[in-house]
Amino acid sequence: MTEDQHDEGFVISEMGIDPVGLADADLFRELSSLHRTRLETLRHGPDAALENHLRRTAELETEYLARHPGREVDPARLTQDF
Numbered sequence: 001m002t003e004d005q006h007d008e009g010f011v012i013s014e015m016g017i018d019p020v021g022l023a024d025a026d027l028f029r030e031l032s033s034l035h036r037t038r039l040e041t042l043r044h045g046p047d048a049a050l051e052n053h054l055r056r057t058a059e060l061e062t063e064y065l066a067r068h069p070g071r072e073v074d075p076a077r078l079t080q081d082f
Contacts, residue, residue, distance in 0.1 A: 016030075016056060019059050019060050019062075019063035020063060022063070024067070027060060027063060027064060027067075030056075030060050031057075031060050031061065031064060034053065034056060034057050034060065035057075037053070038053070038057075041053045
């Protein structure tokens with residue numbers, strides 16, 4: 001895997017921009033895109049595409065949780081006490 005410094009300062013690899021370098025709006029956009037394509041990739045994508053999808057989702061979700069550790073949880077969505 002090779003990495004390159006993009007003009008805006010983002011670290012880009014063959015797998016995409018490092019999530020740490022994304023602005024919140026870009027992080028949300030990337031997460032939305034991955035979640036929108038999740039089922040199609042799971043059902044019909046080749047193994048390499050599914051592996052990439054899983055890895056990228058984990059990277060982006062980990063970054064989201066690091067930025068928003070006290071994320072807003074909707075009490076109406078809770079189905080049981082944890």
